[in-house]
Amino acid sequence: MINCNASTEWCQLMWQDPFTRCHMQIDPEPFVSACISNLCQSPAVDGLKCHLMEAYARACHQQNNITVEDWRSTAGCAAGPEAMCRDKFCSDHEFCGVSYDGKAHCLCRALLASDYRSKDKFGEPAVCSHTSASVTMYCCLLLEKGIDYTRLHLNDESCKGDIDDKTHMVSFNFDRDHTCGAIIKANSSKITYKNVIMTPNISSVVTRYSNVQMDFSCHFDQPDPEGLAIKIKDSPVIKHLTSGEWDYTLTLTAYTDPGRTQPIESSTGVLLNEKIWVEIKAYGLEGNTLSIVTESCWATDQLSSNGSIRYDLITAGCPNPADSTVDIEGNGQGTSNYFSFNMFRFLGKDSEIFLHCRVDLCVQQADSCIQVCDQAARRRRSLPTIDAKGDPSIVTMAWA
Known part of the structure; x- marks a missing residue:
């Protein structure tokens, strides 16, 4: 008082x-x-x-x-200990005085220590991120319990505390690259990084130091995949088309598997960088006479195929060489083909993304419709003869 x-x-x-x-x-x-x-x-x-x-x-x-x-x-x-304290620097939250061992030390001022003493703590709670963790303690609070900070270490005995010479606070740290013996556990809902601040094992029958074992752990909720998922608005997209004398139906369907057995519905969540397969298929064409060629596919930030932002996935019938995630199969071989890519969004944009594909009809003449791409250069080596009557068809799919 x-x-x-x-x-x-x-x-x-x-x-x-x-x-x-x-x-x-x-x-x-x-x-x-x-x-x-x-x-x-x-x-x-x-x-x-x-x-x-x-x-x-x-x-x-x-x-x-x-x-x-x-x-x-x-x-x-x-x-008092004034003579011993004349060469000792104490921080603003400390004063020099005689401790339990009869020697002069920097002791905690009551205004700082009272809060921590009542909670039996040595400093603030651990600071955690998904890749690192740190905890900082007051040396003067440790001293009150007879704990020498220089003897403390994490699970890995080489990981000791770092002292700040001005504040006399000691910090313990570990991260994903230097775990210091941390045990990492994960289940469907939480990720835990568990470590311990402790004193060395004592082999002698006597000791003059307090034995310490303080929990130093971080707990994170696992991200909710559903909350992070991208939703494809309409799949399949069905478009009825007329090209010259041909009336046919074009479908654009997205799948989560390369065998194209698990179609993506509006309730299906797709994560960023997750691979999807998109099949383009025509109904109502004579398969022995005509093939469909996916000439190009590109994404925009607007429903219009000429959006303010454009990102190419397929150009000139072959994968965009700048995007290594894109593959295309069966292009020009019949009335269907498919391609795959890793899901993305536009940087800094939360708006919908619109995928547009331009599809041409090709009259089969030997293998003239088949698109041959050099996988090294990811460019088409030869151009087939496109001989369909009418304008190319553009079909659009959106996700958000």
């Missing part, structure tokens, strides 16, 4: 003997004011009282070689 009146009265002892011999050289007012301000905010257990008065006595001696005799008796301060 803080008694500001008693603290004020005690600080004003610096206006009295034996401090009066120093008054002519150093004004005590700043020291008295600082003493009152500190003690009215900090409990007496902080150990500040004698340190604040020591500051005035030391200033007198250092600046004017005046020794304030017997000030400890006047102030009721026993001989």
Whole structure:
């Protein structure tokens, strides 16, 4: 409990003997004011009282070689660790004092420590990301429990704490590349990175250090695939077309498997970078006479096939050489063909994506309709003779 009146009265002892011999050289007012301000905010257990008065006595001696005799008796301060503390740097949340081992250490000020003491903690909770974890603790709080931070390590004994020389806080870290012995577990709902901050195993029959084993783990919810899934709006897409004398139906159907047995429906979720297969099939054509050739397929950010953004998957009957995920099979061999690619979205865009495919009819003359692509260069080596009457057909599929 803080008694500001008693603290004020005690600080004003610096206006009295034996401090009066120093008054002519150093004004005590700043020291008295600082003493009152500190003690009215900090409990007496902080150990500040004698340190604040020591500051005035030391200033007198250092600046004017005046020794304030017997000030400890006047102030009721026993001989303390000041001599040992003169070369010791303590951070803002610490003060120098004698610890349990009889030596001078940087101890925690009460304003910092009270919160952590009540919760039996040494610092803030671990900071976790999906690739790393770190935890930071106050050395002065560890010291109160007789714990030497230099002896602590993670599961991997080579992973020790890093000390900040200014704040006297020690940090333990591990990440995906340097796990420091962390055990990684995963189930359908959670991912756990489990590690432990501990002291070395003791082989002796006696020890003068506390045995420590502190949990240092991170838990993450597994991402919900359904929440991240892309939905294809309409599959199959069915379009009735007339090209010259030919009336036929063109379908565009997406599948999740290369055998094209599992069609994608509007309720089916597809993840980014997941491979899908798209089959283009014509009904109502004479298979011995005509073939369909997928001349090109491209994606836009608008329903119009001339959107403001365009990304090519198939060009000139062959996969876009800039996209290694694209493959096409059976192009020009009959009334159906299919291609595959890994699902994507436009960078920085949350709008729908529209896939457009241009399909030509080809009158079969030997193998003239078959598209032959150089897989190394991913370009067509020879162009077939396209001899269908009418305009090429464009069929469009959308996903979001």
